[in-house]
Amino acid sequence: MIQSFVITGFLGVGKTTMLINTVKKYFSDKKVAIVVNEFGDIGVDGNILSNVYSEVLEISEGCICCQLAEEFESGVIEIMNKYNPEIIFVETSGASEPFPIFLSLQNLGIAVEGVICVVDSKNLDSYKDNSTAKYQIGGSNIIVLNKTDLVTDSELETVRKEVIGIKEEYNIKNNLTGKMIFDRYVIDTAQQGLLNKEVFDGVYKVDEIIGFAKDYQHLDHTTRNSITQKVAYLKDNIQFNDIEAVLNALPKSIYRVKGVVRTNDVANPLVINYSFGDVSFEELESYTEPSIMIFIGEAIDNDLNELIKKFDFLQIPLFKVKK
Ligand SMILES: Nc1nc2c(ncn2[C@@H]2O[C@H](COP(=O)(O)OP(=O)(O)O)[C@@H](O)[C@H]2O)c(=O)[nH]1
Ligand SMILES: [Mg+2]
DSSP: OOEEEEEEOSTTSSHHHHIIIIIHHHOTTSOEEEEEEOSSSOOSHHHHHHTTOSEEEEEOSSOTTTTTHHHHHHHHHHHHHHHOOSEEEEEOOTTSOSHHHHHHHHHTTOEEEEEEEEEETTTHHHHTTSHHHHHHHHTOSEEEEEOGGGSOHHHHHHHHHHHHHHHHHHOOBOTTTOOBSOSOOEEEEOBTTBOOGGGGTTTTOOOOOOTTGGGOOOOOOOHHHHEEEEEEEEOSSOOHHHHHHHHHTOOTTEEEEEEEEOOSSSSSOEEEEEETTEEEEEEOSOOOSOOEEEEEEESOHHHHHHHHHHOTTEEOOSSOOOO
């Protein structure tokens, strides 16, 4: 039977980083397929992950937990037929819930070894009131407090307590039997998504086959209305400094920026990965599409317009641009 793990967690917590670091480390001897669903229309993670794994299926445009169940299931079937993987990792978008994906995998006869929720130990406070974030914790059985390098021990303990509180309140139940679906769960810690191997050994394997997929009511979550994203295209002939200037000028409402840009003073295209004030850059070997920055946050429209007035090399397309 094919095994699978679902990796969930809010925007920018370190899900892709975990796929790059941990999964590569522990599963290099297996045929691994990755399914990545990004929030919004344009994928950056898919580009990064394709450099690491040969089989990457990117599902964009919306959220696999709501509109895209069918696309997700047919994509998984396709990857199974084409590649015959031993193990599938699904990175959900930061704005989707893991539970419907868990059900889809079970419906396809794929064993779910664990639903991993990555938590940003430094920034949990900034996003913990978002209802999707709570359902992500409630719908998981392996919770990873990531970015431990950015907090003190006592801050980490506070985060752990908060997470336990949310888990107790939002723990997902079988709505036929009223039983907890994940009666056992573990909280682990990680830096750069590097987890202990035993988390993947299937000890937390979800035994209960959920017979109520059809009855499942989609929880009231916030995907589209509260979190928004806008793509900006960048004009040519910009410097690395220009990118930094934009990131330094971000309003509070924009807490996540991803992008791939070409600048005059750096030889390779750069992946920008910004979340909650922290930024990292990574060079890509090749990227032929236009330079883009994707701005993600809550009610960002006005703030983004101000930002664009300040930086004339940023252009927001008037119409949706299809890939
Ligand atoms: N300091 C620190 N940064 C991290 C850690 N894990 C991930 N990051 C950074 O957080 C940002 C978002 O990570 P990413 O994996 O893209 O998040 P995703 O949106 O959940 O997939 C990137 O800049 C990562 O380099 C960590 O443990 N410590
Ligand atoms: Mg990601």
